[in-house]
Amino acid sequence: MRLARNVFPSRVWTPFVFGLVAIAVGWLVSILLPQTIVFLAISAVIATLTLLGLGIVTGTAGMIVLSQLTFAAVGAWIMSFFTMHEVPGGFYLYLVVAAVAAGVVGLLIGLPALRLRGVNLAVVTLGFAAAADMTLGKTQFPGAGQRVPRPEPFMDDRAFLFFTIIVLVVVAVIVFFLQNSRLGSSWRSVAFSERGTAAAGSNVRTAKLSAFAVSAAIAGISGALIAGQVGAPYASSFTTIQSLALYVLSIVAGTHLVEMALFGGILWVLIPELLKRWGIPQDWGFVVFGVLGIQALTTNSNLGQDIRNAIARRRRKTEEAKLVPFTDEQLAELGPVGVSESDKSVLEVEDVSVTFGSIKALQNVNLKVSEGEIVGLIGPNGAGKSTLVDTVSGFLPSHEGTVRLSGENINKLAPNQRATAGLRRTFQQDRVPPTLSVGDYIEFVAQGASTRDEIREALEFFGCPSPRTRIRNVDVGTRRIIEVTAHLLAKPKLLVLDEPAAGLSHEEHIAFGQRLQRVPERFGTAILIIEHDLDLVRTVCQRVTVLDFGELLAEGGVAEVLDNPEVAKAYMGETELL
Known part of the structure; x- marks a missing residue:
């Protein structure tokens, strides 16, 4: 499609x-x-x-x-x-x-x-x-x-x-x-x-x-x-030397834009010809290209994009997520949040260990996420959460133990193969290409898995900007929402969210949490969420797993785990998690 x-x-x-x-x-x-x-x-x-x-x-x-x-x-x-x-x-x-x-x-x-x-x-x-x-x-x-x-x-x-x-x-x-x-x-x-x-x-x-x-x-x-x-x-x-000059001219003119390639081609001929007419050796043209290249590289800009930006400046504005909490009427219409009672696992992590030299980043960690379930993965900084996510998603293939997706061993699958198989993830850092529009990014990530109506409904549900909006024109928090929406539209079996609420305001946190609660029943996707915001964890998660120094410290129901004194001590250095 x-x-x-x-x-x-x-x-x-x-x-x-x-x-x-x-x-x-x-x-x-x-x-x-x-x-x-x-x-x-x-x-x-x-x-x-x-x-x-x-x-x-x-x-x-x-x-x-x-x-x-x-x-x-x-x-x-x-x-x-x-x-x-x-x-x-x-x-x-x-x-x-x-x-x-x-x-x-x-x-x-x-x-x-x-x-x-x-x-x-x-x-x-x-x-x-x-x-x-x-x-x-x-x-x-x-x-x-x-x-x-x-x-x-x-x-x-x-x-x-x-x-x-x-x-x-x-x-x-x-x-x-x-x-x-x-x-x-x-x-x-x-x-x-x-x-x-x-x-x-x-x-x-x-x-x-x-x-x-x-x-x-x-x-x-x-x-x-x-x-x-x-x-x-x-x-x-x-x-x-001519290849070098062409590269510099490509950077200067921004020849990834079709019209600017023509501009660069004209400069390629015009500058040496002008030097010739002025009685200056044409080899000095390489010096001119070099100076222009230094300017472009030091300012991280190019003429092509600068010209386009100047033309679009009056129309361009920063767009933020239109993400607001549901009203009481909307919540009543949506009905109660469904709670998964399925025992069929989507993700199984069995005895996974990761060692970096003499440092044991993970030690015999076990984790399970069932169909329709939202599981939280928490722990203090350095607990091994990122290492576990990288291991599960295939970016850290050198590990002991087994990772299964819907019962299938995926240890030998590359990250893109795991994504195609139904295991998607987001990142703490911004990984949404700013040169794409929202629509282009949705197309790229979703891989044609969703229909036109499904995409429009998802964009509206998560308050995303219009498909024609350039991603460079939206704030970081909105980019995270776009990233989550795009991966959900790929209809994965499991979506791993790494600090998805970073950059959102308090009101947007609440609204985002309300929507995440509805993801399993709306999109058919289970979620593993890594999040420091315990309010969000309490709101959306059905179970929680806690890591500390690469080891499994606790797991179970949200209230039970967060009330555990050992978890409070490890996570916050306190005896109670508020």
Whole structure:
């Protein structure tokens, strides 16, 4: 089920209309531009294409890649090789093969991204770019000196400019739909939090590798077009320093936004050309890009997003949760809170122990949550609550003991596999990607498990902002409510809530607790809640488990456990829990 298009109305045809308009404008540009700048315009369009691909892996997926022109060189190499050997199919087929070949190379180079981040990943991609640069410098392209023929009927510069614009528009439309798909949401999510991505049931490996592959494939297309533009590609068109400059320009312009990729492509051609006209060596263009990059990185901003924010400033406002306690009339209409009497377990934790060196974080902990039940997990700081939650959700696989979900041993399942199997969790820290809208995030997390009406009812029930609201425009407390709602809409068997009420006001605490009480009967989901707010624990939980120094201290009914003097002493350092 494609949730976004059914639940949150959008005009699917809009990008196609813009694409047709862009092609029409491109045709006018190709026939009206002075002949002296047509070749530069081709370069700007190809640079836009390259930056558009780079924006996926850098701006959207948040990985540092310094080898984009190396992927473009793969596309140019394919074009030259196929031309030299007169492979049947012609330019159009070569273009497709160039994209596929570059995508495969990008997939291989993306493998280190599964373990490396930040500067370490940048060094790997930079090393790849430098090695490829030296290799091309020594060997050159296949059939050096042999001209790569342009496709019919785009032989002359003006016609080829129009052809590159058509290719750019087609790729831009594809990128638009990818960015707004679940795959695109996974790219944004993995850039913000890999843990949050896995907890939503999405494969982090797939998200990273797909971003690399798509980005490299687009670069491969641009490299093939360069071969068609210049006739015979040269290694000097794909140097390491140019890849570095492209990365900086991508950061400066914010080329994860389609329109800003065009802006970046124009800058890529305009700045060196202006320097040339002013009698300044064009290599100084790299210095200009470097200065702009320093400004962007030090201010944590980019021109593209700054421009969008400036346009939307009058309309943008912070939205808070509209979460208020139920009235007496509403409570009467809802009826009494159901209490689970089921003995069928959803979660079973048996003799789980976790050791970090000489420190025993957990020692033979046992825990059970039954269907329709809300169980509290409490304890003082350092008691092992977070360790237990990480163990249950798969983020800490090195442990002794057994974790079962609905009777099935899930010890060997990865976090995203446990989420897909029906075990979801939220986090103490904010893991909701601010670059998504509420609707996009709901789609990404819920994975199509709920209908349109179910989603609308859930959003209203929890007082969430409208689906079109950007998450960056809501407060932290509201983000937590959105996170809980999204995971419930995935219809899991068990939802583990880690400090879900943090950031909420007192009134919102009461309202949130009233709604959590209704979750098992309304959503069919059992809850394990880790919470320091004992009022919330008393309100929503049917049973409580207490940890202290990694050991099970007490478990049972809420009143019984909280009245236990040993619990009071361990939890509060007092003899009574108020």
